Amino acid sequence: MTKRAVGVDLGGTFIKAGVVDDRGRILSRVKIDTQYARGPDMVVARIALAASKAVERAKLTWARIGAVGLGSPGIFEPSTGIVSMSPNMPELAGLELASLVRERIGRKHINVFLDNDANLAAFAEYWVGSSGDTRDLVLFTLGTGIGGGIVLNGDIWRGAWGVAGEVGHMNLFPDGIRCGCGNHGCLEAYASAPALARRFREAVTAGRPSSMAPLLARGVNVSARDIARAAGDGDRTCRELIEETGHYLGIGVMNMLHILNVERVIFAGGMSAAGDLLLEPIRAEARRRTMPLAMRNVEIVFSKLGNDAGLIGAGGWAMRAAK
Numbered sequence: 120m121t122k123r124a125v126g127v128d129l130g131g132t133f134i135k136a137g138v139v140d141d142r143g144r145i146l147s148r149v150k151i152d153t154q155y156a157r158g159p160d161m162v163v164a165r166i167a168l169a170a171s172k173a174v175e176r177a178k179l180t181w182a183r184i185g186a187v188g189l190g191s192p193g194i195f196e197p198s199t200g201i202v203s204m205s206p207n208m209p210e211l212a213g214l215e216l217a218s219l220v221r222e223r224i225g226r227k228h229i230n231v232f233l234d235n236d237a238n239l240a241a242f243a244e245y246w247v248g249s250s251g252d253t254r255d256l257v258l259f260t261l262g263t264g265i266g267g268g269i270v271l272n273g274d275i276w277r278g279a280w281g282v283a284g285e286v287g288h289m290n291l292f293p294d295g296i297r298c299g300c301g302n303h304g305c306l307e308a309y310a311s312a313p314a315l316a317r318r319f320r321e322a323v324t325a326g327r328p329s330s331m332a333p334l335l336a337r338g339v340n341v342s343a344r345d346i347a348r349a350a351g352d353g354d355r356t357c358r359e360l361i362e363e364t365g366h367y368l369g370i371g372v373m374n375m376l377h378i379l380n381v382e383r384v385i386f387a388g389g390m391s392a393a394g395d396l397l398l399e400p401i402r403a404e405a406r407r408r409t410m411p412l413a414m415r416n417v418e419i420v421f422s423k424l425g426n427d428a429g430l431i432g433a434g435g436w437a438m439r440a441a442k
């Protein structure tokens with residue numbers, strides 16, 4: 120395993136990059152605009168630029184770097200580095216993104232490894248995060264959507280076409296509300312941040328009391344974070360809605376435990392701000408519904424790495440893959 124790699128986190132608005140060392144420490148940080156509107160060639164150039172700036176800012180040269188790991192939301196063919204689906208940047212679909220970035224960086228010894236950002240975050244949790252001594256874990260990332268990553272025996276589980284770990288699209292209600300994926304009743308449609316905000320609007324519209332009802336009446340966009348904060352301040356409706364979110368997520372955890380029998384389930388993303396108000400109901404629901412043997416030694420925790428998980432995982436995975 121090489122000693123250092125560049126991790127890159129490619130988003131629709133920003134590209135974040137950093138040099139990561141072999142203990143998962145971030146040695147430099149760079150954040151630049153993606154400039155997606157200027158086309159895929161520009162995105163490739165911006166990724167290479169961010170990576171080079173990260174190397175420079177760490178006061179290193181490319182000769183001291185082993186590889187580049189590139190993470191982004193979407194689905195990528197594991198063996199080819201081709202973008203199968205990029206929800207935020209649809210024009211990237213079909214591109215051999217990893218090799219294009221590699222060419223652009225133009226250093227013979229630098230290989231580029233492309234993966235789903237949640238897969239890489241899950242790897243980071245296994246490598247230096249909240250996994251403890253277990254080699255098997257499932258990560259749920261709670262944000263605009265619900266993403267996920269699976270690590271089995273210390274390795275990312277991607278499935279045949281890179282689709283594995285789409286935990287947000289497990290089904291809770293076959294005839295439930297419509298999900299962004301086109302299906303009905305997915306976990307994401309009930310427990311993502313926008314889903315919580317939507318359930319809050321519906322609850323207040325139906326007459327349930329909340330300290331934030333006046334805000335809503337004024338047309339303010341009440342976010343999941345606002346709801347978490349109000350719940351922390353004792354708002355009963357917000358508290359109940361977060362508990363309900365925990366109940367949905369707990370069912371998701373149960374499904375994963377029955378299928379994979381992992382010992383660690385980690386939650387990350389903006390909704391972690393709700394803290395124990397969210398985590399306790401997840402744990403309770405999972406305990407209530409899971410076979411005792413599948414629940415043995417299971418710990419359900421928040422990520423320790425937070426927003427850095429993607430970057431650390433990208434660097435760490437690249438080091439591992441380049442060896």
Ligand SMILES: [Zn+2]
Binds near residue numbers: 288299302
């Ligand atoms: Zn779905």
